Amino acid sequence: MEQSETVLKAFVKQLTEASGALVEEIEPNGLEIISTQELQQKLKLPELTRLGFALERPKGAERVGLETEWLERLGRLLGQKGQFLRSIVPLSIQTMQTPSNPKRILEHNLTLQNAVYRLVKVSPAWTRYLIFIFHYTAFSDEKRDSILRLGINLSNGSLVDNFIETLLREAIQDSRLLDESIKLPPLWTTNQLNYFLEQALPRAIDSNLSQFLAGLKRRQERDLARIYDYHKQLRRESLLRMRKQPAETEKEQAKIQAITREYQAKIVDLQQKYDLRIDVEWVQTLEVIMPVQRFELIIKRRKGERHFHLDWNPLAKKLESAPCEYSYSLEGKRMVCDDALHIVSELAHRDCSSCAKAYCRACHLLKCPKCGKSKT
Known part of the structure; x- marks a missing residue:
């Protein structure tokens, strides 16, 4: 089975068991379920049923996939339960693997077009990721359904799309209690999260629908x-x-x-x-808390200097990409603005269409600071 089919099978098994069903795994790639009356109504299933999650499935099994009908069935059963989930990854910060040759890792992953940086140190730290899961449907002469996942590191605004599946797999495993002595980055405000989603979600959907x-x-x-x-x-x-x-x-x-x-x-x-x-529906938000190896940097642009960090994830064994602090897009090269030393993409530091002067859209959200023309 593909990874998405394996995750879906595990999710259906946990959800139906939590709803009072008797569930047994059967081969190939299936579940046999004795349902409660509530389960029969919400999932539109008989009392005894077989479900299959791959092309090869048990005899007489109904195919389950990420189609609209099954998403709606599972949504009815789930209701408001499980829409917010916190998972604390059971890794020991003391025994966590340290990346070899941090400078080389950083040089391979971070390039700033108009600034320089220096690696100060690499040290263990804790961070929190937020993963937003959306279901969207595109309607035209044809119809397209899909699930979209957006993940962000709340300590620095970096997207974690390049290892989001690793975090999701970990989030459904057994968690542990959070030690109150652990220092975590603060949760973002509602305005911050709304701005992030307004910027990142349309671009992600466009990319998925390309x-x-x-x-x-x-x-x-x-x-x-x-x-x-x-x-x-x-x-x-x-x-x-x-x-x-x-x-x-x-x-x-x-x-x-x-x-x-x-x-x-x-x-x-x-x-x-x-x-x-395009209809977009929020499905779930996951908070994943875990230890990381923190690459602490000093970024220099002209006479300005800024402390910043990127986190190396020990599960994915990857360093996250530098964020664009305006668009939250992974595309494009990174630049540093003169005013606040924001890290932005070239598109977010392009010339004004009116006065032809470049300016930082993260510093000036609404209009050009030079000529006053509304943002383009």
Whole structure:
């Protein structure tokens, strides 16, 4: 089974057992469930049922996947339970693995286009990750359902997309109690989290839908070309008849006008057919607390200096990427602004469209500080 199918099977097993069902794992890749009455109603299952989670499944098993119908069934059973989850990873900070050659790791993962940095030290620390899980559906001439995960390190704003699956696997394992002496980064305010999601979520959905949108565009352009060629041929035929039969000019002109109206109506129909709507639903938020190896840095830009850090995750054995403190996007090279030494992408430090002066969008969210023009 693929990793997503394994996680889904484990989730369904835990959820149905928590709802009072008797559950037994069966081969290949399935569960046999004796359901309670509540479970039968919410999951639309008989009292005794078999569920399969891969292409190869037990005889008589119903296929379970990340389709809308099964997400809705599980959502009805889950209700408000499990929408917020905290997991403390049972790693010992004293015995945690230390990365070898930290300078090389840092040089490989961090490049600043207009600034320099120095590694001060690497030391054990604790951090908290927030992982947001969304279900979205894209509607056009076709339909696309998917699950989207966004993860962020609350200690520095770095995205953790490159090892989010590792964190999710750990989050569903047995947790431990949090020692009150552990120092954690503070939780973000509602405004901070809303801003992060407003910036990161649309970009992540666009990225996930890139192939779907490219296919939609190809089909739309093909249909537009087909309709254009068809009506162009009709118009050409009418013009040809007008030249050959001048007495039919008035009749053919009326026909050309009708062809034009029909063409415009067909274009409107196509626009409606390929109009894109995306529905997004929040599913769950996971807080994962765990020890990390902290790379503490000093970033220098001209006469300015800023302390910053990146965390090396011992489970994924990876150093997180430097954030863009404006867009929370992983794309693009990183720069440092002059005013507050924000780390931003090149796009977030581009020239103003009015005065052609570059400025930091993290410092100036609403308008250009040079000419006062609204942000573009």
